[in-house]
Amino acid sequence: MESTVAGMHEDRLLLGPGPSEPYPEAMEALARPVLGHLDPEYLAVIREIREQLQQVFRTGNELTLPVSGTGSSGMEACLASLLEVGDTIIVGVNGYFGERLCEVARRGGAEVVRVEAPWGTPIDPADLVAAQQANPQAAVLAVVAAETSTGVRNDVAPIGPALAQTDTLLLVDAVTALGGTQLEVDAWQIDASYSASQKCLGAPPGLAPVTLGPRAVARMKARKTPVRSFYLDLGLLHEYFLASPPTYHHTASSTLAYSLHAGLGRLLEEGVEQVWARHDRIGRLLQSALPELGFGLIAPESHRLPQLTATTLPNGLDEGSLRKRLLAEYGIEVGGGLGDFAGRAWRIGLMGHAATERSVVTLLGAVRELLA
Numbered sequence: 001m002e003s004t005v006a007g008m009h010e011d012r013l014l015l016g017p018g019p020s021e022p023y024p025e026a027m028e029a030l031a032r033p034v035l036g037h038l039d040p041e042y043l044a045v046i047r048e049i050r051e052q053l054q055q056v057f058r059t060g061n062e063l064t065l066p067v068s069g070t071g072s073s074g075m076e077a078c079l080a081s082l083l084e085v086g087d088t089i090i091v092g093v094n095g096y097f098g099e100r101l102c103e104v105a106r107r108g109g110a111e112v113v114r115v116e117a118p119w120g121t122p123i124d125p126a127d128l129v130a131a132q133q134a135n136p137q138a139a140v141l142a143v144v145a146a147e148t149s150t151g152v153r154n155d156v157a158p159i160g161p162a163l164a165q166t167d168t169l170l171l172v173d174a175v176t177a178l179g180g181t182q183l184e185v186d187a188w189q190i191d192a193s194y195s196a197s198q199k200c201l202g203a204p205p206g207l208a209p210v211t212l213g214p215r216a217v218a219r220m221k222a223r224k225t226p227v228r229s230f231y232l233d234l235g236l237l238h239e240y241f242l243a244s245p246p247t248y249h250h251t252a253s254s255t256l257a258y259s260l261h262a263g264l265g266r267l268l269e270e271g272v273e274q275v276w277a278r279h280d281r282i283g284r285l286l287q288s289a290l291p292e293l294g295f296g297l298i299a300p301e302s303h304r305l306p307q308l309t310a311t312t313l314p315n316g317l318d319e320g321s322l323r324k325r326l327l328a329e330y331g332i333e334v335g336g337g338l339g340d341f342a343g344r345a346w347r348i349g350l351m352g353h354a355a356t357e358r359s360v361v362t363l364l365g366a367v368r369e370l371l372a
Contacts, residue, residue, distance in 0.1 A: 020352045022204050045254070049257060061214075068206070080232050084223060086110070089139060090142070094154070141171070143170075151309050169191040178200060191215045199352065282350050283309060294313075
């Protein structure tokens with residue numbers, strides 16, 4: 001019986017909400033020999049990854065490391081490590097991943113206070129600050145910097161200073177933001193943040209960069225109960241990866257670590273601010289061309305992500321069938337809409353190695369042919 005996998009090696013152009021096109025260096029690194037999870041060489045790579053991530057997160061936080069798993073594992077690790085049963089968390093909700101923060105916190109036994117804005121619009125940071133003032137007992141205030149479901153950039157910079165004199169920690173979802181748009185963990189007084197290897201960092205899926213500041217580390221150390229997840233306990237992970245000698249925790253992947261290390265190396269070689277500028281330029285190139293083809297842009301221009309564009313299709317077109325044809329006939333992947341925009345929108349990612357003029361020209365050429 002002939003394997004169906006045999007024909008699955010055709011090139012794909014990954015222009016969806018993730019995974020994005022990995023940098024060639026990140027793919028080449030996957031071929032390096034596998035190392036044991038306590039091998040000194042592997043742990044040295046993890047320490048180098050910490051230094052790289054500190055530069056990309058723009059932080060000096062000692063507890064900065066890659067959690068095994070995708071961005072959702074970073075989310076769960078932060079929530080599990082910083083919240084105890086009965087704690088209050090304030091969550092900004094203006095899309096799918098704000099909703100997920102609420103659900104993960106609720107399952108962990110937290111009391112969730114929602115601060116909502118309509119899907120496709122940004123959350124007013126003043127509303128989040130007001131919610132904290134109304135709930136000063138809140139342990140955490142969480143917000144998504146780059147809402148992948150709608151292409152909206154939430155303004156997180158003003159929130160940290162407003163919380164700095166309170167006991168409420170600021171947790172920022174930077175899954176699609178990190179390496180794509182400006183994020184300043186220390187300057188913006190962000191207490192904790194998490195991301196993912198497969199978006200703007202240009203590596204394959206499988207690792208979730210996390211950083212915890214001094215206030216978050218102190219909160220974790222002052223817990224009255226153990227972190228409810230052993231696997232995602234950031235205190236244990238810190239002892240495993242960064243303590244000397246290391247404490248065995250789980251069998252982490254040297255293969256994925258090498259790949260993330262290479263992707264981050266490529267990003268830092270270009271320069272963090274230069275990479276932000278490249279994403280901005282390429283995103284604007286796409287967003288200026290889509291309306292000419294009858295597409296609408298969901299996010300308001302002032303809060304539109306360059307690395308993830310959510311766009312409604314020309315009237316009368318079935319997004320699902322057109323998206324399937326784009327993949328089948330041209331090998332280009334884009335994402336469908338979520339939630340309020342399911343069935344009537346695309347989500348186009350120009351992230352990492354895919355944030356190039358070539359990606360935009362290739363996609364627009366294919367779409368023009370499909371519409372014709």
